[in-house]
Amino acid sequence: MVCIFVTGGTFDKTYDEIRGGLAFADTHLPEMLRLGRSRIEVTIRTLMMVDSLDMTDANRELIVHNCRQCAQSRIVITHGTDTMVETAHALAQGLTGKTVVLTGAMIPYAFGSSDGLFNLGSALSFAQVLPAGVYIAMNGQHFEWDKVRKNKETGVFESL
Amino acid sequence: MVCIFVTGGTFDKTYDEIRGGLAFADTHLPEMLRLGRSRIEVTIRTLMMVDSLDMTDANRELIVHNCRQCAQSRIVITHGTDTMVETAHALAQGLTGKTVVLTGAMIPYAFGSSDGLFNLGSALSFAQVLPAGVYIAMNGQHFEWDKVRKNKETGVFESL
Amino acid sequence: MVCIFVTGGTFDKTYDEIRGGLAFADTHLPEMLRLGRSRIEVTIRTLMMVDSLDMTDANRELIVHNCRQCAQSRIVITHGTDTMVETAHALAQGLTGKTVVLTGAMIPYAFGSSDGLFNLGSALSFAQVLPAGVYIAMNGQHFEWDKVRKNKETGVFESL
Amino acid sequence: MVCIFVTGGTFDKTYDEIRGGLAFADTHLPEMLRLGRSRIEVTIRTLMMVDSLDMTDANRELIVHNCRQCAQSRIVITHGTDTMVETAHALAQGLTGKTVVLTGAMIPYAFGSSDGLFNLGSALSFAQVLPAGVYIAMNGQHFEWDKVRKNKETGVFESL
Numbered sequence: 001m002v003c004i005f006v007t008g009g010t011f012d013k014t015y016d017e018i019r020g021g022l023a024f025a026d027t028h029l030p031e032m033l034r035l036g037r038s039r040i041e042v043t044i045r046t047l048m049m050v051d052s053l054d055m056t057d058a059n060r061e062l063i064v065h066n067c068r069q070c071a072q073s074r075i076v077i078t079h080g081t082d083t084m085v086e087t088a089h090a091l092a093q094g095l096t097g098k099t100v101v102l103t104g105a106m107i108p109y110a111f112g113s114s115d116g117l118f119n120l121g122s123a124l125s126f127a128q129v130l131p132a133g134v135y136i137a138m139n140g141q142h143f144e145w146d147k148v149r150k151n152k153e154t155g156v157f158e159s160l
Numbered sequence: 161m162v163c164i165f166v167t168g169g170t171f172d173k174t175y176d177e178i179r180g181g182l183a184f185a186d187t188h189l190p191e192m193l194r195l196g197r198s199r200i201e202v203t204i205r206t207l208m209m210v211d212s213l214d215m216t217d218a219n220r221e222l223i224v225h226n227c228r229q230c231a232q233s234r235i236v237i238t239h240g241t242d243t244m245v246e247t248a249h250a251l252a253q254g255l256t257g258k259t260v261v262l263t264g265a266m267i268p269y270a271f272g273s274s275d276g277l278f279n280l281g282s283a284l285s286f287a288q289v290l291p292a293g294v295y296i297a298m299n300g301q302h303f304e305w306d307k308v309r310k311n312k313e314t315g316v317f318e319s320l
Numbered sequence: 321m322v323c324i325f326v327t328g329g330t331f332d333k334t335y336d337e338i339r340g341g342l343a344f345a346d347t348h349l350p351e352m353l354r355l356g357r358s359r360i361e362v363t364i365r366t367l368m369m370v371d372s373l374d375m376t377d378a379n380r381e382l383i384v385h386n387c388r389q390c391a392q393s394r395i396v397i398t399h400g401t402d403t404m405v406e407t408a409h410a411l412a413q414g415l416t417g418k419t420v421v422l423t424g425a426m427i428p429y430a431f432g433s434s435d436g437l438f439n440l441g442s443a444l445s446f447a448q449v450l451p452a453g454v455y456i457a458m459n460g461q462h463f464e465w466d467k468v469r470k471n472k473e474t475g476v477f478e479s480l
Numbered sequence: 481m482v483c484i485f486v487t488g489g490t491f492d493k494t495y496d497e498i499r500g501g502l503a504f505a506d507t508h509l510p511e512m513l514r515l516g517r518s519r520i521e522v523t524i525r526t527l528m529m530v531d532s533l534d535m536t537d538a539n540r541e542l543i544v545h546n547c548r549q550c551a552q553s554r555i556v557i558t559h560g561t562d563t564m565v566e567t568a569h570a571l572a573q574g575l576t577g578k579t580v581v582l583t584g585a586m587i588p589y590a591f592g593s594s595d596g597l598f599n600l601g602s603a604l605s606f607a608q609v610l611p612a613g614v615y616i617a618m619n620g621q622h623f624e625w626d627k628v629r630k631n632k633e634t635g636v637f638e639s640l
Contacts, residue, residue: 010500017586018635020490020531020562022502036278037266039299039316051500082500106197106497112272112432112592118196121281124300129289139199140284155498156199170340177426178475180330180371180402182342211340242340266337272432272592315338356598357586359619359636426517432592438516441601444620449609459519460604476519 002127003072004029006046007055007063007087009080011116013108024049028109029078032120040124043072052080052087052104060087064094074127075100078120081150081157084136088145092134101127103137106155115139162287163232164189166206167215167223167247169240171276173268184209188269189238192280200284203232212240212247212264220247224254234287235260238280241310241317244296248305252294261287263297266315275299322447323392324349326366327375327383327407329400331436333428344369348429349398352440360444363392372400372407372424380407384414394447395420398440401470401477404456408465412454421447423457426475435459481521482607483552484509487543487567488529489560491596493588504529508589509558512600520604523552532560532567532584540567544574554607555580558600561630561637564616568625572614581607583617586635595619 006012006027016023029044047066048059067075079087081104091100103123105116123137134145138157147160166172166187176183189204207226208219227235239247241264251260263283265276283297294305298317307320326332326347336343349364367386368379387395399407401424411420423443425436443457454465458477467480486492486507496503509524527546528539547555559567561584571580583603585596603617614625618637627640 015587015591018633020533020560032278033300035275037275037299038278039301053500080500107495108591110591111495111588112590115195115197117277118192118198118281121278121300122285125282125285125297125302126289128302129286137285139197140193140281141199142285142288153498175427175431178473180373180400213340240340267335268431270432271335271430313338352598353620355595357595357619358598359621435515435517437597438512438518438601441598441620442605445602445605445617445622446609448622449606457605459517460513460601461519462605462608 001041001043001072001074002124003070003075004042004044005063005066005075005077006044006049007052007059007077007079008049009052009078009104010108011078011080011105012049014110022108027078028116032109032117036117036121038124040128043070050080052083055080055083055087060090063087064090067091067095067098067100073098073132076123076127077102079104081106081138081155085145085149088134088136088148092145095134097132099127099130099132100134101130101137101142102135161201161203161232161234162284163230163235164202164204165223165226165235165237166204166209167212167219167237167239168209169212169238169264170268171238171240171265172209174270182268187238188276192269192277196277196281198284200288203230210240212243215240215243215247220250223247224250227251227255227258227260233258233292236283236287237262239264241266241298241315245305245309248294248296248308252305255294257292259287259290259292260294261290261297261302262295321361321363321392321394322444323390323395324362324364325383325386325395325397326364326369327372327379327397327399328369329372329398329424330428331398331400331425332369334430342428347398348436352429352437356437356441358444360448363390370400372403375400375403375407380410383407384410387411387415387418387420393418393452396443396447397422399424401426401458401475405465405469408454408456408468412465415454417452419447419450419452420454421450421457421462422455481523481552481554482604483550483555484522484524485543485546485555485557486524486526486529487532487535487539487557487559489532489558489584490588491558491560491585492529494590502588507558508596509600512589512597516597516601518604520608523550530560532563535560535563535567540570543567544570547571547575547578547580553578553612556603556607557582559584561586561618561635565625565629568614568616568628572625575614577612579607579610579612580614581610581617581622582615
């Protein structure tokens, strides 16, 4: 049993036809799990729908709080990549005894060519087998929360 | 570093426009890894391109042989789902000390709606962290080789 | 107002996960029109769901009969490409005073990489503006029924 | 032979992974024609890559000029939907004796769920058979330049 928290990010950005720009509507998580024919028992809860550049301390507290409260010890969080590392730090400081895996996407799932489905399969798998701790899963790799940074120029997560 | 062996299966079936049916051409693995923006170091080798119902003992010996020979201790095999469990058995009997994860798809990747990308992200992740042994990774789940069967009616892998 | 008749063909082939092969289920026409945001008033009727190599004289009579009966004078028929020309001949002999456009696809719509959506947009457009007659619309082109053949080797429709 | 002019618009918007927003890169036209297996002889020329809300009088003059200069009498223009009608007016005033069809998309082609491929098939078909004049082709329909407006609330083109 895995608990999935949705916080927004590129992962869930969609195209607003009327306004002609990117926007958030509902999360694509249930559709993605159906497409992947996932048979992992999950609960999905949308905590917020924000670009991670707009994520506040209050948002991060809410995420930590929900990770603490949820009955499961295995958690996946979808999150914008720009401040994913900051949220991982907040979780590492506020939480013990659970396996939390943050993941995201470089391209919105609603675009045909997204890395989101690959990352979701990866994050859910890491979440099921890694020991307690806070991790980032991107590009098929996993990193401990304090050993990773996002390279803003290449858009890639790198080991520290 | 993960070694990927391609053996065919639904995963890599494509549509032959001239004949109007399903067929095998080249593997989609490199394209899928590019789409998933995978940064795992991999070597990809196509051992065969067969429907798993047509897989022979000689084919399975070749798979075991290649898993033994390859320099890496972490291996992913793409395989048709119908006889994936048989190949897992052959690997468990012929190989020790390596983590081998078999995966496949219910829908060809070339179809827009494939579970293949999700399964590939999942299999590569399990292969990096599970202890030595032979596993099947499907639907976001993983099973030890001797504790799983494919339910032919539902098309789903189940725990024994 | 355009009348659309569905007869099967590659256009509507889908992948049967349990049997592991191609099959027909429901037509994808309504989904395709939604995706194309079509605002043409249409009625859609599935007459049969067959590979055009299996199409019989009785099937063709049924198609001609329905084209005669329908209230509209503008008709699109989705059809397998292999015998599309034969059906166009049957229509030309059995029908007058209506604009009938046959179209199909080289790749099933259910595959991500289909030509079906392009062909559907094309066929519906030709059907609205061409004078009465029987036409084949493929690859963005249109051909009168007696001036076209399918090249079996290249899979392409060519002018006679 | 059809001449295609690319001017930007939603049709060709793409997702910039590094900046995390929408942007223009190269046109998707050649890829779309390949996907549609188009066999229409075309020349493609990118005149500009702008959001149609940013299109200036100078941009419109350039479009009219190119339509006048091109050797073909059948022309398709891809264009943002917001000011497509204005450009149609400029063309109607500056050009005679050619069939010009403007088209666009409500969703970028780079998103899996685009109406662009349907509209492109439609516009190319109308361009081949309509008499000289300036038209807008959207949603499978065609409108003469002076008998159409875009409903800003619904995003839909309507007859005047």
